[in-house]
């Protein structure tokens with residue numbers, strides 16, 4: 001019941017009702033126009049003709065005798081094509097000529113209009129018709145009646161009047177029915193959306209609005225709501241992961257830190273205090289770096305950065321990184337090669353892009369140097385190039401690389417390969433690179449290239 005009551009309040013229904021009103025009014029106006037033109041106007045014209053005829057006959061009588069007038073009246077009355085009514089009676093009401101049986105009822109005074117039923121001989125049957133006539137008393141008390149058979153016109157007028165009511169009635173029924181149906185259908189779809197929202201608010205975040213595929217307004221609304229829900233779900237999952245990670249992975253360094261301080265207290269020597277303090281500072285630095293990395297990743301994944309996105313020359317940013325890392329690589333006994341094409345533009349945050357490139361070079365520097373007994377020198381290359389509508393920033397090294405099976409896995413937060421445990425790190429570097437790539441609409445891909453392992457940051461070229 002409440003749903004029906006709601007129906008009257010929907011905008012669709014009100015719109016339908018307004019249209020209906022306009023429709024009914026125009027139907028009424030059209031029929032009124034037809035009625036006016038046919039019934040009223042025709043009647044006026046007929047009245048005009050009758051008056052003219054009366055005047056003519058009157059004239060003839062003035063210059064002639066009553067017998068001459070009776071002759072004319074008789075002639076016209078048999079000319080049946082116009083269904084004319086012509087009669088002339090004497091003072092006693094006896095018919096002298098014409099097609100009326102007797103003096104029509106309602107004749108009073110000297111002249112006036114009459115509407116009366118009269119009988120028409122139609123071959124072999126007699127029919128009752130309506131007539132409309134003008135009567136006038138002539139000199140000598142004779143009564144002249146001239147009129148027309150208006151039966152057909154009366155029937156036509158009645159027909160139009162009836163049609164008007166039927167048409168308006170039908171318009172009301174169909175319009176109202178259509179309006180109800182339309183708004184019902186509309187309401188049902190809105191109800192589904194609000195039911196789904198309730199289910200989502202009750203915790204079913206994976207519920208989605210139904211989409212029909214017709215791409216109409218409601219479909220687009222549902223689509224947008226679904227996109228919004230996807231985004232919210234992704235953020236919620238991200239948040240949960242981050243808090244799980246933080247709880248799990250920051251516990252170890254904090255426990256270690258506490259144990260170290262306790263040990264120093266127990267030893268109670270100046271040297272042990274000093275050593276513990278130095279190590280605590282190192283550990284704290286590491287913790288701070290981890291926190292910062294986690295925050296950056298969370299922010300990039302949420303799709304928001306405090307950094308401004310601007311059109312950047314990628315080679316320029318990469319060259320700065322190259323200048324920073326070249327001495328470090330050479331100190332480690334390796335070679336560093338940079339090659340960039342100038343004027344490759346992407347819309348990006350300078351700080352995040354630099355951070356991502358630096359993370360990739362840092363990894364190469366940590367994990368690619370030759371192991372003991374290996375007979376090769378470290379080679380690292382940084383390459384910026386355009387491939388179709390993408391700009392690729394590739395860091396290549398001649399180290400062992402990441403095994404094919406681990407390439408997905410290392411993108412997760414805190415994941416480090418067992419072979420890398422000897423190097424410092426928190427396992428967040430690649431997660432941040434992947435996050436930066438996604439934030440800029442690109443991707444981080446690993447492949448095996450000419451030199452060796454390649455980590456490639458693909459970004460969409462700015463228009």
Ligand SMILES: Nc1ncnc2c1ncn2[C@@H]1O[C@H](COP(=O)(O)OP(=O)(O)O)[C@@H](O)[C@H]1O
Pocket residue numbers: 359363364367368397399400401402410415416417418419420424425426427428429430431453
């Ligand atoms: N260039 C590389 N060569 C070999 N292994 C790599 C390379 N880059 C990354 N890895 C592996 O991926 C893991 C994750 O890297 P990352 O997320 O940067 O964390 P971190 O460097 O702190 O360990 C590293 O621990 C390492 O095992």
Ligand SMILES: [Mg+2]
Pocket residue numbers: 359362363425427428429430
């Ligand atoms: Mg790293």
